[in-house]
Amino acid sequence: MSVDCFIRVENLRLVRSGKLIFSIDEFSLARGEVRALVGPNGAGKSSLLLTLALLEAADEGSIFLDGEKAGRSNVLSLRRRMALVFQEALLLDTSVRRNLLIALRLRGVTGRKALARAEKWLDRFGIAHLAGRSARHLSGGEAQRTSLARAFALEPEVLFLDEPFGSLDYPTRKSLLNELGQILNDMNMTTLFVTHDYSEIPYIAPNVTVLHEGRIVRSGTVTEIFGEEFPGRRSWAPWEDPAP
Numbered sequence: 001m002s003v004d005c006f007i008r009v010e011n012l013r014l015v016r017s018g019k020l021i022f023s024i025d026e027f028s029l030a031r032g033e034v035r036a037l038v039g040p041n042g043a044g045k046s047s048l049l050l051t052l053a054l055l056e057a058a059d060e061g062s063i064f065l066d067g068e069k070a071g072r073s074n075v076l077s078l079r080r081r082m083a084l085v086f087q088e089a090l091l092l093d094t095s096v097r098r099n100l101l102i103a104l105r106l107r108g109v110t111g112r113k114a115l116a117r118a119e120k121w122l123d124r125f126g127i128a129h130l131a132g133r134s135a136r137h138l139s140g141g142e143a144q145r146t147s148l149a150r151a152f153a154l155e156p157e158v159l160f161l162d163e164p165f166g167s168l169d170y171p172t173r174k175s176l177l178n179e180l181g182q183i184l185n186d187m188n189m190t191t192l193f194v195t196h197d198y199s200e201i202p203y204i205a206p207n208v209t210v211l212h213e214g215r216i217v218r219s220g221t222v223t224e225i226f227g228e229e230f231p232g233r234r235s236w237a238p239w240e241d242p243a244p
């Protein structure tokens with residue numbers, strides 16, 4: 001396996017209520033790689049993402065971040081190098097700007113530096129005009145822009161996205177996909193992107209891993225997994241045979 005793996009997993013298993021949720025012999029993300037993680041409902045995508053983000057403790061196996069093995073003593077410092085965005089924006093009941101400032105303060109960034117970072121990312125996600133607005137009164141698209149701006153303001157080394165566009169309407173989703181794809185490209189951010197909508201993948205991720213019943217069944221480029229006609233054949237489920 002390449003030494004430039006930024007995240008690497010060995011023999012990782014998660015068991016909950018006596019059930020094997022996933023069993024991953026090998027998985028890695030290179031530094032700067034953007035990879036989509038797809039699979040049917042219940043495949044274990046969110047569980048794997050939370051485990052990689054060190055928010056769920058695996059029952060067996062190891063996770064390495066930048067060559068450092070995650071363990072009890074370093075879990076907090078490793079977590080500070082990551083950020084997550086979920087389908088629900090999970091904002092605090094305060095202003096949009098303060099949502100970013102509070103997250104930054106938790107990572108030790110305060111004062112002018114925090115303010116500058118918050119302004120930069122609110123602007124980059126097109127919501128600078130909403131900075132003083134209560135996060136409670138945002139549309140779904142605005143809330144998800146806030147959640148993304150908050151994640152990027154933390155300047156993480158790894159970004160985990162769990163169906164971030166799942167509850168957005170088509171025009172909102174399309175413009176955010178374009179913007180996020182551009183930003184990820186500019187930033188060279190190591191990213192794992194869970195989605196159910198394969199048509200989103202080409203905007204975001206050149207590589208795809210397919211999870212089925214807790215196991216990785218395929219991994220490759222978008223074309224290797226979905227074929228040349230993609231996204232024309234997006235109703236095909238990549239965990240089913242035959243391959244396109």
Ligand SMILES: Nc1ncnc2c1ncn2[C@@H]1O[C@H](COP(=O)(O)OP(=O)(O)OP(=O)(O)O)[C@@H](O)[C@H]1O
Nearest residue numbers: 016017019021039040041042043044045046047048
């Ligand atoms: N704490 C838990 N206790 C018992 N079972 C769990 C627990 N957490 C997850 N599971 C089970 O693990 C399986 C994988 O769940 P997970 O949420 O990771 O799937 P997913 O691929 O993200 O699905 P979806 O596409 O619906 O979001 C499911 O069968 C779920 O019920």
Ligand SMILES: [Mg+2]
Nearest residue numbers: 045046047162
């Ligand atoms: Mg899920």
